Amino acid sequence: MSDPINRLQLVFERFPGIGPRQAGRFVQFLLRSSPSLRRELAAAIEDLGGSVRQCPKCKRFYAGTDKLCSICENILRDPSLLAVVAHDTDLAAMERSGAFRGLYYVLGGTVSLATDKHEHLCIGDLAASIADRAREGLHEIILALPANTEGDSTAVRVRDKLEPACAEHDITITTLGRGLSTGSELEYADPDTIQNALRGRK
Amino acid sequence: MSDPINRLQLVFERFPGIGPRQAGRFVQFLLRSSPSLRRELAAAIEDLGGSVRQCPKCKRFYAGTDKLCSICENILRDPSLLAVVAHDTDLAAMERSGAFRGLYYVLGGTVSLATDKHEHLCIGDLAASIADRAREGLHEIILALPANTEGDSTAVRVRDKLEPACAEHDITITTLGRGLSTGSELEYADPDTIQNALRGRK
Amino acid sequence: MSDPINRLQLVFERFPGIGPRQAGRFVQFLLRSSPSLRRELAAAIEDLGGSVRQCPKCKRFYAGTDKLCSICENILRDPSLLAVVAHDTDLAAMERSGAFRGLYYVLGGTVSLATDKHEHLCIGDLAASIADRAREGLHEIILALPANTEGDSTAVRVRDKLEPACAEHDITITTLGRGLSTGSELEYADPDTIQNALRGRK
């Protein structure tokens, strides 16, 4: 039987952004915490499987027994716009901005450049739902993906898969505007950003 | 007579981005440098006044005896586009990007928010030159200013001053596109940038 | 019943160095992980309580069924020296340095300056063990505490509690040397460090 301290540290090292040193601090923190906190944590982790559902429409995770997540269910959201994002956290950022009133679709990641893998992304489900969504009023799919190579590859892949159905139902596919981000100065902008800012001038 | 060490340190503290500690290091560096390096530096600083000219057309500085700077003089540049920038360094960044083939105009700074001062910006000269530039083919003025509050205030001020002449000569005034800069992810983007990226989608 | 996603996020926010944003990423990571990874993590956390023991002699945590931890049990360690540290991670740093061959005692934290609380530190147990440790040959207790205000307050508190027993058994109490740390330059050293470096010269 392996050492539970090491075993736990190895699991924490798989957490996003956590290296061996911080994983070790997490273990030490739990060792010196009350048994009740450890039980609470273990129970909350187990509960994720039981009481959390993935929304069948937008693929994001939510707690509860409703059939759809709170956004997909909300009749005040605009069904003519669909933002395709990589992660739940991107969806959260767009919600915080207050600038978007449409619906979302969460791919669950981006194409991996190393492996070109994309089976973990739910692109097929999205393509299969286009006809239904067109009936509900969908007019535009906004690819709200990261402005980097992984995001760009993902956009190409998604566009490929969606284009036939979108053409048939007269749905436009757009991407987010690129250019100077708020607070940035030309002097420090990379050539690509300057080029995008010039192309996107208005 | 004041102490030349302190006096020199105080001048260096006025340099952009230089605090008292680094100003002190500059002085120590010069104290331990050879007299010939100090003479060379002093001479080069004096020479700026003598052999450097400000281009009467775009207001940037250049060395030499030509009537215009190398960009304004270059007949291969496109006179239908004029990029208005805050600093020579912004112009340099745009040149490095290779994305712009038009002409420039250097304001020499931005409106100061603290004082709302703008007399140091050569906006009047630019306004006075619009008729001439229209005759040379000018069709669009691109306000290539920093994506911050100073840049925005400057854009408002420049637009105000240029609009009458531009309307008369059918010249459009545009601003650089804003949105996600290259490499950025939605999750970390500020609400303003997300809003701009959504507005600028295409 | 509260939302298990929020509940789990709140527990992660109590982890050392983790804010709301990263706690949210941990939850998303677990949501998209396999059920087996979640089960493994929950089990490892539960196991901490069952198979991990706190060494009765030095108070650090270890896995196994031995009566003492591997350092306290090691007859090659020098019982004349005892290093009192705040955390298990400090003990690990001293072991990595290879510079210490004595025994340790882990307080489990430092005095909190906000509350002056110190009941969570096992100072009483240490004081009660001095006579036994003297019989085993203890000659010097090294307070190896952080070089900050919390560490200094803790040192005062520990010294107070240990001095009677140490005087009786002729045990010296020392603190780690302070001064320039490796790689540092005088120019950037704080006045306190310079003072300590001058006092500690040899």
Add this chain to the structure above:
Amino acid sequence: MSDPINRLQLVFERFPGIGPRQAGRFVQFLLRSSPSLRRELAAAIEDLGGSVRQCPKCKRFYAGTDKLCSICENILRDPSLLAVVAHDTDLAAMERSGAFRGLYYVLGGTVSLATDKHEHLCIGDLAASIADRAREGLHEIILALPANTEGDSTAVRVRDKLEPACAEHDITITTLGRGLSTGSELEYADPDTIQNALRGRK
């Protein structure tokens, strides 16, 4: 004749800690400054040669016509202690700390590891002055050098050169104490610092 803008930028690039980009900003700053500021700067740089003296006793630079610098001249300073430092800025840091009341000697740098050059350091002058300083009461020379490899090599070199005279006049040579610097925690300390902190305990 070379371009004065480029020429000035190249001189600024030789300043400590200044790269091409910041050197370019300095030139732009001066181009847009008033001619009087440029004249003031050039004059202050030229003046360094004329009105600044190097103290014959401690080798630091000062402005004025006094024979010695203000510290060497100050009869309240303790002549029994001499701190040997690498740079004027180290001397300034020690003065700010208020922890030293002795005299200084500024080497003007450290031994270069790449070249093992040390002729630029005024070690010979210091060695030659030991007899005189002993007569004034010197008892201890403190090598207050950086806690890095260059500093350590310099200390070895200085000690070598001074030891004969120091032995003859019963002068001790010490180095600054090393250990935990103020604010640092054991967990993040390098092995060398932990070793020094253990050796320097008291």
